[in-house]
Amino acid sequence: MTVNDDSFSNWKTREEIAESMIPIIGKLHRERDVTVLLHSRSLVNKSVVSILKTHRFARQIAGAELSVVETLPFLRALTTLDLGPSQIDLAMLAETYRADERGLSVEAFTAEAVAGATGGNKIERGAGRDVVLYGFGRIGRLVARLLIEKAGSGNGLRLRAIVVRGGGEQDIVKRASLLRRDSIHGQFQGTITVDEESGTILANGNAIKVIYADDPSEIDYTAYGVRDAILIDNTGKWRDRAGLSQHLRPGIDKVVLTAPGKGDVPNIVHGVNHDTVKPEERILSCASCTTNAIVPPLKAMDDEYGVLRGHVETVHSFTNDQNLLDNYHNSERRGRSAPLNMVITETGAASAVTKALPDLKARITGSSIRVPVPDVSIAILNLQLARETSREEVLDHLREVSLTSPLKRQIDFTTAPDAVSSDFIGSRHASIVDAGATKVEGDNAILYLWYDNEFGYSCQVIRVVQHVSGVEYPTFPAPAV
Known part of the structure; x- marks a missing residue:
């Protein structure tokens, strides 16, 4: 048998194993609210090839991919346990088992590692939490996709309604499209179908009521069966407490803004300061996509090296508030054609850092350039550190943070030598460290951070909503602190 024959045979074997994993992963998710992860990447609703590619990501650790042959026994062991709602990382299970020297069986080790999600420790499944989207633009539709994807057993977040201004004939059909x-x-x-008579979009079995209104004061959400809901405002029309308070109508319990909040509205970056949200807080902001991209790596660097000062330059994809062709705009430069120009503009991300990282003493400045790509941006974070270090040490630190720390859902890491912006469309991380572009000299470090300013940010929004709604389930084994 030739090497090619061996490789192909090995691939087919791994395909078969990955196929056998899919129904187990799906059943755990639907029946027990258990999300199976691999290095913080969800395996729920993934294809055979996607599962195999996700396993290959483990090359980042020691130069060798993690095999489905290694992870399948842990997945099977999970099915024998009385699991409650949780997130369980197969890669972390396999790695910690490999390092364990007690000689336990896979079944015994798994039971011990996820004990916090079993028996008397497990979280009881609730009735779910209603969610309403106010606005249905770029972020609104991506958040809707994520909510529908994560509906699972129906005991988590449930998208019940979207609120939009009336758009004329076949409005709901066009929005569904x-x-x-x-x-x-x-x-x-x-699958998506539309019931025009009832004004409902049916997406993967989720009935989403389309409510037409020009102002929050017009709506009584209880009339649509909505109770105790979290409303996600992705219009950006109101950004202070007084404006956002208009959403606190019958049926709405909390309001989450998908733009930087003003005044005393808390700006929350999940993974960094989400645990500071007080239970009684009813209005909060998820800050901006750029703030979410720079704050987690900034925290990771400050924790390890100390940061004395910094500057962030964002090269940002154009957005919907710019003009396609030169035309009048309230901002001087944003009126110029977005697909044809690089446009210097302002960013509030640097000043927003102090809200998310109040203990950071360093002064962070920032500026931004909009460029002719429709999605994925890059932040160049130039830091003066409190001590000298090396490029190798910084990369080792950020790689480890991306794999095993509490920030692993926020920070990703790539060593691809030919990486470009379109490679990161659909990334679920807040930012991705580009190892090849990183520069370190003495106490100066320059990090290049890619981020999908649409989808990655939407994932951060969902994480905040899960946290404040009480359906952000613990991860096992617990990441290192």
Whole structure:
């Protein structure tokens, strides 16, 4: 048998194993609210090839990919346990088992590692939490996709309604079509039908009521069966407490803004300061996509090296508030054609750092350039550190943070020598460290951080909503602190 024959035979074997994993992963998710992860990447609703590619990501650790042959026994062991709602990382299970010297069986080790999600320790499944989207633009539709994807057993977040201004004939059909197909993020994974008579979009079995209103004061959400809901405002029309308080109508319990909040509205970056949200807080912001991209790596660097000062330059994809062709705009430069120009503009991300990282003493400045790409941006973070270090040490630190720390859902890491912006469309991380572009000299470090300013940010929004709604389930084995 030739090497080619061996490789192909090995691939087919791994395909078969990955196929056997899919129904187990799906059943755990639907029946027990258990999300199976691999290095913080969800395996729920993934294809055979996607599962194999996700396993290959483990090359980042020691130069060798993690095999489905290694992880399948842990997955099977999970099915024998009385699991409650949780997230369980197969890669972390396999790695910690490999390092364990007690000689336990896979079944015994797994039971011990996830004990916090079993028996008397497990979280009881609730009735779910209603969610309403106010606005249905770029972020609104991506958040809708994520909510539908994560519906699982129906005991988590449930998208019940969207609120939009009336748009004329066949409005709901057109909005459903925009949810179904996206020029950047591709086809919706599932089925969508429209019931025009009841004003409802049915997406993968989720009945989503379309409410038409020009102002929050017009709506009584309880009339639509919505109770104790979290409303996600992705219009950006109101950004202070007084404006956002208008959403606190019958049926709405909390309001989450998908833009930087003003005044005393807390700006939350999940993974960094989400645990500071007080239970009684009813209005909060998820800050900006750029703030979410720079704050986690900034925290990781400050924790390890100390940061004395810094500057962030963002090279940002153009957005919907710019003009396609030169035309009048309230901002001087944003009126110029977005697809044809690089446009210097302002960014509030640097000043927003102090809200998310109040203990950071360093002064962070920032500026931004909009460029002619429709999605994925890059932040160049130039830091003066409190001590000298080396490029190798910084990369080792950030690689480890991306794999095993509490920030692993926020920070990703790539060593691809030919990486470009389109490679990161659909990334679920807040930012991705580009190892090849990183520069370190003495006490100066320059980090290049890619981020999908649409989808990656939407994932951060969902994480905040899960946290404040009480359906952000613990991860096992617990990441190192």
